[in-house]
Structures are given as C-alpha cells and as structure tokens.
Amino acid sequence: MADAATLSERGIPGRARHSLLDRLRDGDEIAHLATLLFACAILVIAGLLVLELFRNSGEARHKFGWAFFFTSTWDPVAGQFGALPFIYGTLITSAVALVLSVPLGVGAAIFLSELAPPRVSDALTFIIELLAAVPSVIYGLLAVFALVPLLRDPIQPFLGHTLGFLPLFQGPSYGVGFLAAGIILAIMVVPFIISISRESLLAVPNDQREAALALGATRWESTWHVVVPYARLGIVGSIFLALARALGETMAVTMVIGNTPQIAASLFAPGYTIPAVIANEFTEATSDIHLSALIELGLVLFLLTIVINGFARLMVLATTRRGTTQP
Amino acid sequence: MTQHHWRKLVNGLMFSVTAACALAAVCVLFWILGFLLWNGGSALNFDFFTQLPKPPGELGGGMANAIIGSAQIVLIAAVIGIPIGFLGGIYLAEFGTGAFPFFVRYTADLLNGVPSIVMGIFAYAMVVRPLHQFSALAGGVALSVILIPTTIRTTEQFLRAVPLMLREGALALGASKWKSIATIVVPAAIRGVATGMILGIARIAGESAPLLFTSFGNQYWSRSLSHPTASLPVMIFTYAISPYADWHRQAWAAGLVLLVVMLVLNIGARVVLAPGASHRT
Numbered sequence: 001m002a003d004a005a006t007l008s009e010r011g012i013p014g015r016a017r018h019s020l021l022d023r024l025r026d027g028d029e030i031a032h033l034a035t036l037l038f039a040c041a042i043l044v045i046a047g048l049l050v051l052e053l054f055r056n057s058g059e060a061r062h063k064f065g066w067a068f069f070f071t072s073t074w075d076p077v078a079g080q081f082g083a084l085p086f087i088y089g090t091l092i093t094s095a096v097a098l099v100l101s102v103p104l105g106v107g108a109a110i111f112l113s114e115l116a117p118p119r120v121s122d123a124l125t126f127i128i129e130l131l132a133a134v135p136s137v138i139y140g141l142l143a144v145f146a147l148v149p150l151l152r153d154p155i156q157p158f159l160g161h162t163l164g165f166l167p168l169f170q171g172p173s174y175g176v177g178f179l180a181a182g183i184i185l186a187i188m189v190v191p192f193i194i195s196i197s198r199e200s201l202l203a204v205p206n207d208q209r210e211a212a213l214a215l216g217a218t219r220w221e222s223t224w225h226v227v228v229p230y231a232r233l234g235i236v237g238s239i240f241l242a243l244a245r246a247l248g249e250t251m252a253v254t255m256v257i258g259n260t261p262q263i264a265a266s267l268f269a270p271g272y273t274i275p276a277v278i279a280n281e282f283t284e285a286t287s288d289i290h291l292s293a294l295i296e297l298g299l300v301l302f303l304l305t306i307v308i309n310g311f312a313r314l315m316v317l318a319t320t321r322r323g324t325t326q327p
Numbered sequence: 328m329t330q331h332h333w334r335k336l337v338n339g340l341m342f343s344v345t346a347a348c349a350l351a352a353v354c355v356l357f358w359i360l361g362f363l364l365w366n367g368g369s370a371l372n373f374d375f376f377t378q379l380p381k382p383p384g385e386l387g388g389g390m391a392n393a394i395i396g397s398a399q400i401v402l403i404a405a406v407i408g409i410p411i412g413f414l415g416g417i418y419l420a421e422f423g424t425g426a427f428p429f430f431v432r433y434t435a436d437l438l439n440g441v442p443s444i445v446m447g448i449f450a451y452a453m454v455v456r457p458l459h460q461f462s463a464l465a466g467g468v469a470l471s472v473i474l475i476p477t478t479i480r481t482t483e484q485f486l487r488a489v490p491l492m493l494r495e496g497a498l499a500l501g502a503s504k505w506k507s508i509a510t511i512v513v514p515a516a517i518r519g520v521a522t523g524m525i526l527g528i529a530r531i532a533g534e535s536a537p538l539l540f541t542s543f544g545n546q547y548w549s550r551s552l553s554h555p556t557a558s559l560p561v562m563i564f565t566y567a568i569s570p571y572a573d574w575h576r577q578a579w580a581a582g583l584v585l586l587v588v589m590l591v592l593n594i595g596a597r598v599v600l601a602p603g604a605s606h607r608t
Binding site (some may be wrong): 027028030031032034035036038039040041042043045048049052053055056103104105107108110112113114116124126127128129130131132134135136137138139140141142144145146187190193194218219220221224241244245247248249250251254257261275278279282283295298301302305306308309310315 | 334335337339341342344345346347348349351352353355358359361362363366410411414415417419421422424428430431433434435436437438440441442443444445446447448449451453472475476479491503504505506508515517526529530532533534535536539540543559560563564568575578579582585586590593594597
C-alpha cells in the first residue's frame with residue numbers, strides 16, 4: 001500500500017489510485033479538468049451560435065415560413081421579405097468562381113506536387129500560402145478599381161460579341177455584377193484548392209507512382225491515371241471547402257456585386273448575395289422583422305456552410321488521414 | 328508520328344499547362360502587391376498615421392483612430408481567444424482520448440469554416456444587443472470566436488509533433504504529467520505554437536465583415552472600449568465604395584498598410600519562428 005502511494009506521488013502511469021484527494025494531489029487531474037473545460041468552450045460557442053441564430057430569426061421564420069426561400073420581394077418598408085434573389089446570387093457567383101478556379105487550382109496543385117522540382121515547389125507553395133492570408137477587403141479594393149473597369153470596357157463587350165448567343169453573356173455592360181463577383185471569388189479560393197489538393201496528392205504512396213513508371217508510363221500518364229484518381233476524394237474535398245468559402249465570402253463580393261436584388265440570366269447583370277445584403281443592411285435595419293429576416297439569412301448561410309464543410313472534411317480525411325483525426 | 332512521340336508530346340504539353348496554372352496563381356500576389364504599391368505608395372504620408380479622418384470634401388487627414396482601434400479590437404480578441412485556444416489545444420493533444428476529443432476537433436474545424444459575417448451576427452446578439460451599443464468589445468468578441476478554433480487546432484498540431492520520447496523521459500524521471508507538459512512538451516513546441524497564434528492574429532486583423540455591426544466605425548477617437556470604434560479594414564471598405572476621389576486615395580494607402588502588416592506577420596512567423604512548419608487553414 002505504502003508502495004502504491006509513493007508511486008502515485010511520483011505520477012508513474014498505470015499505478016493504483018485511491019481517493020479523490022490522492023488523485024488531485026499530483027495535479028494531473030486538475031490539469032486534465034482545467035484544459036477539458038477550455039476545450040468545451042468550442043462546444044459552448046457552437047451551441048450558443050446555433051441557439052442565437054435560431055432565437056433571433058424566430059420572428060421572420062414564423063411570419064414567412066418556407067415561402068421565405070421561394071419569394072423574391074425584398075421590401076423593408078412594407079415588411080415583406082423573400083430571399084430568392086440572394087440565394088440565387090450566392091449560388092451563381094459561387095458557381096462562376098468554381099468553374100474558373102477548379103481547373104486552375106487542381107492544375108497548379110498537380111504541378112506543385114508531381115512535376116515541379118522540390119525547391120521550385122516549396123517557393124511557389126510559400127507564395128500561395130501568403131495569398132491565402134491576404135484580407136478579403138484588399139481583394140475587394142482591387143476588384144473595384146482594377147477588375148471592374150477592365151470588365152466594363154474590353155472584356156464584357158468582347159464576350160458579348162463572341163459568345164452573345166448564350167443568354168449568359170447578354171445585356172449592357174456595367175462592370176459590376178455576377179461576373180465580377182465570380183471572378184474575384186475565383187481568385188480568392190484558388191489558394192485553398194491548391195494547398196489542400198496538393199496535400200492530398202502528396203499523401204499518395206510513392207509505390208503507386210513507381211509502379212506506373214515501371215510499366216512504362218510517362219510522368220504525366222502516371223500522374224493522371226494513377227496519382228490523381230488515388231487522391232480524388234481529397235481533391236473533391238478541397239473543391240467543397242472552396243465552395244463553402246465562396247458562399248460565405250462577404251467583403252469583396254459586396255463591393256462589386258452591384259447590390260440589386262434581382263434574378264437575371266446574364267452574368268453581366270448586377271445582383272446581390274446573402275452575405276452582401278447582411279453586410280449592407282444590418283446596421284440600417286430599423287424594424288425587428290427586417291433584422292430578423294437578415295439573421296435568418298445568416299442562419300441559412302451557417303447551415304449551408306456547415307453541411308458542405310462537414311462533407312468536405314470527411315473527404316479530405318479519407319485521403320490524407322489527417323484532416324480531423326490527426327492534426 | 329509514332330505513338331511514343333505522341334505520348335512524350337502530351338507529357339511535355341501537360342507539364343507546361345499545369346506549370347502555367349501554378350504561375351498564374353502565384354502572379355496574383357505580385358499583381359496585388361504591385362497595384363497597392365503603385366496606388367497606395369503615392370497616397371501614403373505621415374498624416375495618414377497621425378491625423379483623424381477629414382469630413383468628405385476636405386482633402387487630407389489620416390486614419391490614426393482606425394489604426395489604434397484595430398489594435399484595441401485585435402488585442403481584446405487575443406486576450407479572450409489565445410488562452411482558451413491554447414489550453415483547449417493542450418487538452419486535445421495531451422489528455423484527449425476516445426470519441427469526445429474527436430467531436431471537439433470536428434466542431435472546431437466546422438467553426439473554422441463558418442463565414443466570418445455569421446460570427447459578426449453572433450457577437451451582435453451576444454454583446455451589442457444586451458449593451459444597446461456598438462463597441463470595440465463586441466468587435467473583439469466577434470474576432471475571438473474566429474480565433475479560438477484556429478488556435479486550438481494549431482496548438483494541438485504542434486504539441487503532437489513533439490516526440491513521445493521526450494514525454495516518456497520526463498515521466499521516467501518522476502515528473503507528473505502536467506509537469507512534463509508544462510516544462511518539457513510546451514517549451515519544445517513553443518515556436519510552432521507561437522507561429523500558429525501569430526498567423527491566427529494576422530488573420531483576424533484583416534477581417535472586416537464581422538466588425539461592420541459590432542465595433543461599427545467612428546470618424547473620431549473612440550471614447551472607451553464600450554463605444555463604436557474605427558478599424559482599418561472597415562475604413563478601407565467604407566472609403567473604397569464612397570464616391571470621393573480623396574477617400575479612394577486613402578483607401579489605397581490603408582490597403583497598403585494592412586497588406587504590409589499582413590505580409591510581415593506571415594513571413595516573419597513562418598521564416599523566423601518556425602522554419603519549415605507549414606500552417607493549414
């Protein structure tokens with residue numbers, strides 16, 4: 001017995017433990033409990049977040065029900081709120097962003113992980129990680145003063161002339177609108193697609209490459225037919241993570257979307273997105289129902305990104321075996 | 328052309344295409360830097376750092392209040408977020424076993440992906456509404472909610488990278504578990520952990536969406552932490568979408584300052600503190 005007590009004081013694992021007091025004396029239990037408490041903060045925040053979003057959007061949810069998602073009148077004066085134009089704008093701009101960024105991002109990731117010499121790859125990866133850290137308001141600044149003028153004059157009229165038979169590229173060219181927002185979003189999410197896809201590709205075992213090369217495949221054939229299929233879940237996961245980011249991106253989009261709640265087939269037309277309307281109207285909302293409708297939009301955004309992120313994390317996890325189980 | 332040549336050709340072609348993709352992605356940084364230096368460099372002067380904003384129509388003025396305001400808000404966020412994230416990270420890396428830590432980790436990752444503007448709504452409901460006032464405090468709370476999940480995950484990541492042998496050595500010498508964590512594991516990982524914290528702080532320092540309706544904005548010095556407070560990112564937004572040319576000039580200057588701070592923190596943290604340690608967002 002005395003033996004066990006001495007061992008306990010020394011904190012050797014696997015020893016016999018007696019009273020609570022004994023266990024507390026060596027401090028391990030206290031440290032365990034204290035850090036556990038802080039880890040629980042994450043769950044508390046998540047719980048409060050859901051609770052507050054639900055509670056504060058209650059008025060709008062009760063008044064409009066499901067019609068909130070299928071009507072397109074947004075009239076703060078009359079107290080009528082329908083979210084369809086915002087949902088449409090959010091989906092369209094994110095779709096444009098993905099169409100532009102996925103080929104570029106996946107191509108760059110393939111180059112960085114498979115084809116580039118290690119030193120070149122490291123240097124370029126470093127720059128791409130810096131790009132991911134640039135604040136979105138700076139992307140917005142560039143979009144307003146560099147991208148929009150370019151779109152207004154040479155690019156959109158050119159697209160209208162050459163591809164104008166498609167409804168996507170018709171109508172007057174203002175510069176601001178779905179296309180401008182989609183392009184700046186694409187630029188912003190490319191770094192995420194690259195860095196996560198690259199990690200998934202790097203996690204492919206070397207035997208796979210060597211086996212393909214030994215069978216006589218060229219470097220590209222081994223990459224495209226063996227390595228990329230092996231890492232496909234991680235790559236798809238990176239695309240979903242990028243999608244979640246594009247859906248919730250606020251500042252840059254708010255600055256170039258045109259702030260017009262309408263549903264238009266043309267990418268040249270101005271529109272509106274969910275984060276943009278929250279950013280613009282939240283402080284100006286005078287009635288409770290207006291604020292409640294904006295918070296319901298926030299709730300929609302929250303649920304959308306949670307679901308997409310949840311799937312994406314599991315996919316990345318399945319390929320890299322990192323993601324969530326191991327940091 | 329023989330099949331062999333054709334395959335070689337495809338190989339070379341795809342090599343160039345993917346290289347062009349990577350090059351295009353990298354060029355964006357230089358495009359951003361160049362544009363900001365070109366437009367912001369000429370607009371930046373001593374007044375920018377020392378003067379209050381001038382009303383529209385008057386030329387000149389600066390953003391001294393926004394620079395200090397940003398620092399205050401970020402400091403509040405760090406004071407709340409760093410201890411919680413750090414200690415939570417210790418739990419995940421050192422004490423957590425079984426399903427519960429997995430759940431915490433997964434929740435942290437999901438919170439990490441929640442749009443920052445939603446965190447703004449959260450802080451609005453938690454702080455602004457009860458106090459009936461926009462404040463630096465509310466802004467700090469909004470940013471801390473963004474900081475906690477990233478800190479908890481990076482702390483865990485770097486603690487886990489400490490070799491098991493160091494822990495076993497400490498335990499074999501008779502140290503209790505918390506002593507081995509406090510004196511051996513954390514010091515061994517401190518560079519990485521600090522890097523993660525600095526990158527997290529750099530990230531929240533550039534956030535503007537969650538501040539729009541928490542710390543709001545202010546054309547003057549903020550009277551206290553419980554009053555509306557100007558911040559650099561929000562000023563850039565307001566000035567960039569305004570119709571005044573002189574405000575645009577100042578937005579460029581502020582953008583340049585913000586980007587330089589961001590790059591210094593990022594490059595400094597990665598190169599000086601933890602060479603080779605890569606950070607995942």
